[in-house]
Amino acid sequence: MSKIKIRGYCDRPSAAPGESLSFYISVDTPGDYEAQLVRIHNGDIHPLGPGFKEVEIDAGSNGTYPGRTQRTQAGSYVQIEDPRGQLGFSDSFSVHAFVSAMAPNRGRQVILSRWDDSTGNGWELQLVDGALEFVIGDGTGKTAKARSDRPLFTDVFYSVVGSFDAQSGTVTLDQISVVNSANSRFGKVVPLDSTTRVTEQTDLVPGAPDVPLLIAGAAEQSDPDRTWVTALFNGKIDSPKVWRGALDAEQARRLSEGETVAPARLAAHWDFAHGIGPDGIPTDAIRDVSGNGLHGSCVNQPDRAMTGWNWTGRQDHFVLAPEQYGAIWFHEDSLDDSRWKADFDLTIPDLRSGNYAMRVRQGENEDYIPFFVLPPRGTATSKILVLMPTASYIAYANSQTAQNSPATQAVGGHFAAIENIDLELNERWKEYGLSTYDYHIDGRGVQYSSWRRPILSMRPKYRHEFGSVWQYPADLQLADWLTASGFEYDVATDHELMEEGVELFKRYNVVITGSHPEYYTEGMVDAWEEYLATGGRGMYLAGNGMYWVTAQHPEKPYVIEVRKGETGDQAWKSRPGELHMSLDGRRGGIWRRRARSSAKAWGVVYTSHCLDVSTSFLPMEDAHDPELAWMFEGIGTDVPIGDFGLVGGGAAGIEVDRYELEAGTPPNTKLVASSYGASRNWVLVPEEQYFAHSGMAGPEHPQVRGDIVYFSTGEGGAMFSSSSMAWISSLSWNNYENNVAQMTANVIRRFAVDGPLEEI
Amino acid sequence: MPLKYPAEYTDRAEDWYQFFARNRGARVLEMVTDEIVEEHRSNPTQTEGHHSVQLHEILNFLRSMPIIGKEFVYIAVPYERYHVGYITERGAEATIDFDVEYATETEAMHDIFLRRLNRIREMAKGQAR
Numbered sequence: 001m002s003k004i005k006i007r008g009y010c011d012r013p014s015a016a017p018g019e020s021l022s023f024y025i026s027v028d029t030p031g032d033y034e035a036q037l038v039r040i041h042n043g044d045i046h047p048l049g050p051g052f053k054e055v056e057i058d059a060g061s062n063g064t065y066p067g068r069t070q071r072t073q074a075g076s077y078v079q080i081e082d083p084r085g086q087l088g089f090s091d092s093f094s095v096h097a098f099v100s101a102m103a104p105n106r107g108r109q110v111i112l113s114r115w116d117d118s119t120g121n122g123w124e125l126q127l128v129d130g131a132l133e134f135v136i137g138d139g140t141g142k143t144a145k146a147r148s149d150r151p152l153f154t155d156v157f158y159s160v161v162g163s164f165d166a167q168s169g170t171v172t173l174d175q176i177s178v179v180n181s182a183n184s185r186f187g188k189v190v191p192l193d194s195t196t197r198v199t200e201q202t203d204l205v206p207g208a209p210d211v212p213l214l215i216a217g218a219a220e221q222s223d224p225d226r227t228w229v230t231a232l233f234n235g236k237i238d239s240p241k242v243w244r245g246a247l248d249a250e251q252a253r254r255l256s257e258g259e260t261v262a263p264a265r266l267a268a269h270w271d272f273a274h275g276i277g278p279d280g281i282p283t284d285a286i287r288d289v290s291g292n293g294l295h296g297s298c299v300n301q302p303d304r305a306m307t308g309w310n311w312t313g314r315q316d317h318f319v320l321a322p323e324q325y326g327a328i329w330f331h332e333d334s335l336d337d338s339r340w341k342a343d344f345d346l347t348i349p350d351l352r353s354g355n356y357a358m359r360v361r362q363g364e365n366e367d368y369i370p371f372f373v374l375p376p377r378g379t380a381t382s383k384i385l386v387l388m389p390t391a392s393y394i395a396y397a398n399s400q401t402a403q404n405s406p407a408t409q410a411v412g413g414h415f416a417a418i419e420n421i422d423l424e425l426n427e428r429w430k431e432y433g434l435s436t437y438d439y440h441i442d443g444r445g446v447q448y449s450s451w452r453r454p455i456l457s458m459r460p461k462y463r464h465e466f467g468s469v470w471q472y473p474a475d476l477q478l479a480d481w482l483t484a485s486g487f488e489y490d491v492a493t494d495h496e497l498m499e500e501g502v503e504l505f506k507r508y509n510v511v512i513t514g515s516h517p518e519y520y521t522e523g524m525v526d527a528w529e530e531y532l533a534t535g536g537r538g539m540y541l542a543g544n545g546m547y548w549v550t551a552q553h554p555e556k557p558y559v560i561e562v563r564k565g566e567t568g569d570q571a572w573k574s575r576p577g578e579l580h581m582s583l584d585g586r587r588g589g590i591w592r593r594r595a596r597s598s599a600k601a602w603g604v605v606y607t608s609h610c611l612d613v614s615t616s617f618l619p620m621e622d623a624h625d626p627e628l629a630w631m632f633e634g635i636g637t638d639v640p641i642g643d644f645g646l647v648g649g650g651a652a653g654i655e656v657d658r659y660e661l662e663a664g665t666p667p668n669t670k671l672v673a674s675s676y677g678a679s680r681n682w683v684l685v686p687e688e689q690y691f692a693h694s695g696m697a698g699p700e701h702p703q704v705r706g707d708i709v710y711f712s713t714g715e716g717g718a719m720f721s722s723s724s725m726a727w728i729s730s731l732s733w734n735n736y737e738n739n740v741a742q743m744t745a746n747v748i749r750r751f752a753v754d755g756p757l758e759e760i
Numbered sequence: 761m762p763l764k765y766p767a768e769y770t771d772r773a774e775d776w777y778q779f780f781a782r783n784r785g786a787r788v789l790e791m792v793t794d795e796i797v798e799e800h801r802s803n804p805t806q807t808e809g810h811h812s813v814q815l816h817e818i819l820n821f822l823r824s825m826p827i828i829g830k831e832f833v834y835i836a837v838p839y840e841r842y843h844v845g846y847i848t849e850r851g852a853e854a855t856i857d858f859d860v861e862y863a864t865e866t867e868a869m870h871d872i873f874l875r876r877l878n879r880i881r882e883m884a885k886g887q888a889r
Contacts, residue, residue, distance in 0.1 A: 001853060047839050104766075130766070153766045193762030402832065403847050403854070409823035409830070414805060415872045417833035417842075417865055423854050430851075441850065463838070613806040649807055679810045699810075 002028055002428065003420035005365040006067070007454035009338065010346075010358065012558060013390045014372040014493045017348045021371060023358055024340040026454075027067035033362035036062050037346065040355045040370065042480035042732075043460030043473040046646045049732050050480060052461055057356070061346040067362055070341065072453075074430035075232035076302035076334035078215035078270070078286050080294055086267055087114050087242055087294065088122065088208025093267070094163035094247040095125055095134075096255050098238035098309035100184065100327070102442035104130045104152045109233040109332075110218040111160070112240050116209035117230055118221035123206050125162045126218075126231065127152065134162030134173045136206035144202030146173040150194045153177075155185035157236075157309040158194070159256035164206060165246035172199040174252035182313030182576070197249055213294075215240055215270065215286075216302070216330035229299075232332035234442035238308040239326050241290075242267040258310060268294045272304070276322040280585035281305055282554050301336035301448045301559060303329035305582040307575070316577045319585055331440040335433030336559050337452040348373055353381060353490040355388070355479050357460065368460050370472065375490045380507035383752045384489040386479065389517035390451070391494040391524070391550055393471055394560050397455040399435035400426045401571065402465040412467055413612030413681030421456045422465050432456065436548075436562045437571045445572025451558035466611055468647040468654065474728055475514035477646075478541065481731035485745055497524050498552050505531040510751035512539040515728045516655070519550040519562065520591065522584075528601045535715035537751035541744065543655035543706065543725035544569070544606040546598035547590055551583035563588025567687045569609060592663060592687060600664035603709040604657035604723045610682035610698070614653025614726045616643035617673035617708055627760045628670060628710065631720075631746050635739045641673055641708070642740045645730035650675075651740045653726035656682075656706030669711040670760070675724070678704045716756020720747045781825075785880040788821045792877060804869040822876045831875055833868040836861075842868040844875065 008025035015021050027033060041053035082088065095112050103109075104127055111132075113124035121139030125132070130151035137143040152158060152175075161174040177194040181187050211219035215237060217229035244265045251261040267290065274287040281304050288294040298304070305318045308327040318325035346358065353375045357368040372388055375381040401408045402416040403426040409416055425432050433453050434446045457464065464470035469477070482489050494517075496504050501523055505511050511531065517540075525546060532538055548568070553559035561583045565574030568590040581588050591597060592605060599605040622628065623637045635641070642651020652675035659665050678698020688703060689696060698704040706724045713719060722744075730740040750757065763769065791814055799815050802808065811819065827847055834845040834856050842862040846855040862868040 045838060150764060151766055153763075191762045193764045400850070404827060404850060406824060406827040406830075410820060413823075415823065415831065415833060415869050417835055417869070418845075419835040419838070423834075423845075426850055427853055428851075463835070613810070679806055680813075680816045 003424040004367070004456065005029065006033060006360055006362045007367045007456065008358070008360055008369045009452060009454050010369055010371050011452065013451055013495055014374050015348050016374040016377045017350050020345045020347050022342040022345050023369060024070070024338065025065070025067060025343045025360055026070035026340060027362055028069060030069060031067055031362060032064050033067040033360050034064055035344065036359045038357050038359050040357050040368070040460050040476060041483055043476040044469050044646065045461050049646050050484070053480065057349070057351065059346060059349055061344050065343055072335070072338045072431045073228060073300070074335050075217065075229065075332040076298065076300040076330045077217040077229050077232060078296050078298050079227060080213040080215070080296035082114065082213050082294065085208050086292060087213045089164070089244070090205050090208065092164055092166045092244070092246040094161060094243045094245065095241065096159070096161045097125070097240040098157055098178065099160050100155060100157045100236040101127055101152045102155055102235040102444065104154055106234060106441070108231045110214070110216070110231040111233050111237060112215055113218040114209070114211065114213045115218045116211050116222055117218050119209065121207040121209040122211065123164065124218055125160065127233070132160055132173055132175055134171055136164055136171055136202070136204055138204050139207040139209065142204055144171050144200060144204045146171045146198045146200045148173055148175050148196055148198055150175060150196045153192070153194060156194070157183050159252070159309070161247055161252040161255060163246040166205065169202055170199050171202055172197065174249065176252065176256040178256055178309055180312065183307065183309055183311050233330050234332055234440070236306055236327040236329050239269070239271065241269045266290045268292055270296065271326060272328045273322045273326040276305060276318050276325060278319055278585050280582045282583045284555065300334045302331070302334060303444065303447060305580070307577040311577060313576065317580050329444060331442055331444065333430045333434060333441050334448070335430070335453060336448065336450045336556065338454070355476060355491060367454070370458060370460070372491050372493050374492055374496065380490055382488045382490045383509040384487060384748065385505070385508040385511045386482070386489050386491050387497065387511055387513055387517070388475060388491055388493045389471070389514045391519040391521065391560055392517055393455070393458050394449045394451050395436045395519045395548070395550070395562060396457060396471060397435050397449050398425050398432045398457050399437040399465065400429060401437050404438065405571070411609065411611065413679065414467055416465065417467055418465050419463065421459065421462055425456055436564070439572060445564060445574070447563055448559055448561050468611070469729060471514065471516050474516070474725070477732060478512070478514065478728045481736060481741060484736050485741070487748060494524060495557065497527055502527040502530045505536055509754065510537040510539060510748065513542045513545060515542050515725050517542055517545045518547045519560065520546045520548070521550050521552055522586065525591065525596050525601065532601060532713045532717050532719055535717040535756055537717055537757065538602065538719045539747060539751065540602040540719070540721040540723070541727050543657055543723060545602065545657070547606055549581070549586065549588045549591055549594060551581045551586065553583050565589055566593060569606065569685045590687065597663045598657070599660055602721045603659065603665050603669045603711055603719055604707055604721045605660050605663040606685055607656060607658040607688065608678070608682045608684055608698070608704045609655045610653050610678060612648070612681040613679050614645060614648030614650030615675050615677040616640035616650050617652050617675050617706065619673045620671045622670040623672050625670065628672065630750055631672065631710065631743060633746050634742045639739065641743060642727065642730045644733045644738060645726055646733065647726045647729035651727045651730040652706040652724045655725045657721070657723040658703060658705055659707040659709050665709070666711045669709050671707055672710055673708040675706040710760070712757065712759040718751065718757050720751070782883065784821060786884055788818050789877070789880055789884065791818055800873050801870045804866045804873065822873065825876065831872040833865055833872065835865070844868055844871055
């Protein structure tokens, strides 16, 4: 039973006055709902904080709308339109693919089809309860099939041929295991008897339904408006092909060895590696290389540039051996766009830049759909820019680790505390999609994530499955404090930074991060580096920032890609040979392993997660440097900084970074203050662990700490880093009167002035 | 000898995990004293100071138990009303124990601590039989 009755999304994270956003709403019970534009000032309902704050805003789109239940197509597949019926056969034909099933016992999963599921018309190559079948049907309810007598081993490549011979009246399935030393879960030492050939007699002639050919699914029915796909496949498919005429056993054997057979009768050959280049394969396009023009398109962003049936393990980058990366990994629970029908558009009024949301209410049920209003394009209306980390919001979107990962409570250092949003996300996971912290149902880590779906984990009033406000509601605390303290600021997002680069930053005297800007594209890293090197001032009020190498989809800017792996504080690891990103061809993993550690730009590098309890920062020697006296104005250098807060009771917590020259901290950096007093659940990150040993956690390990740092950059620039995700959640403590707020304000005032800063 | 049917080959590591759970669980139970239970009751989230090494070790085991059936705090009304829930398979509705209500999150957390210890005790009894 759904826990959430109304939900929605908008088409992109931000817009400037005069621009339009489209909103998509779905309700469980059809009936009217109210839409109201609001500005969100604070999203945390913690009783010791300032409480939830919203202000209703006049807008042309405010009003009543008829609500409807909108359906979501989950799961990834390839759709090949076949308007001339080239792939529907009444005479002999054959299909072939290399297949590696990752969850073979999840019921029925279709690998290749031109099949109307409502009438049983056409043909399909499918996996049913672990065994392959080749099926034909004439649409009258009669079907014929050849079913394998050898169930598939999980994560093992097979060469599979299905054929219909009209002359002999037979359907045949050829299944040949093609395990080599690298392409499958186990290797050649296993004496596998998983090859078989099954033939069945039939007097049926398959029909040719008016549906597209689908790879990794089957059409529910013929539908001129939209093809809905069912029985989605979980696993890898490589080099699917279709022939006119029936292939024999010898031809099936030759196919399993990568040879070409019957080229004159080839009707289609989809080469998933076609288009791989130095910049990856950043497209949904699928190419038919047979010459028959039956090209297609991916839907719901399957995993591209995956190791294929012939991968040898000698090259680990698809650019160096594209012919070994002909596989796509499909999942029944991929989602890159809910693709709902738009309910209404909002033309952004002449609003102050900031954090806004469309509030939709139906009876007692409500949802807030957040977005960000920019200043007019190309302008700044303040000297201060707050950069909302939308790439990171997308990476975490709808995460469900507390209900799926046995390690979550141990990582967090506390028992999970979750609410209806979390239960809804887990119960109806296919409709909401997953985050890069989750696993697909077939065990693969999620490498793509999208804005275009209801992101219930990015909502005001929501705490988070990790046990404290996380990202968006925490970042609203910064916005609330800035407003309460009288600072005027503009808001932009990672998406503007990805689009404009450093030109965005150059319009401001100071740029402030949100609490957890973890996911960074190369262009974003470049922008920060250039901004700071040329007189810009930055405030990193966060922990674990600029960490995961991230790519943005060039055709779908609302989609990001991450390839976790090798090392890092991570939910999953890319499999061997799959660490490079499909969307830009670059190596994934953490920026530190690409020589672009956050320490080079922000002076600190991620060192520990610490989600159980926070602590304070203690002033270090540099705190007494007279050149830094301005930072301690109104505070003093002899008291703890932030021994209070709404998250864990301190300003140092959740995730923290440290000063580290070896990682790239500038040599002129001042170590202002450090946290001391870590609990045993503060654990050193894996990339710092060489020989593992006992004592790699707080309070024993000296690298388990957060550091407040300051340094000057070229042309009068400077950087201040508080190095803790919990910092922002201490700003509003004691009605905004506290030394975290005081220090933050001291830095902002100094950084916001015109002209170069004095070098320290 | 040739391997034909994947269903014939189960994950034998499961034998070890069950062995580990039994034996480690028994050791964890030995570490539980009235003082330890009171330490957790009075300070489940370490806001009043860090847990002792002994409690930390017990909690590591409890927090790392298998995911299905694991207890969680269900936030019915934030800062007002809580229950204990049990994690189910993805796609299935979670089970909530609405018979017991807690006014604070920390009370619910302590009850999870007790419930998990009870589960280990039951597991130990089953083993004894």
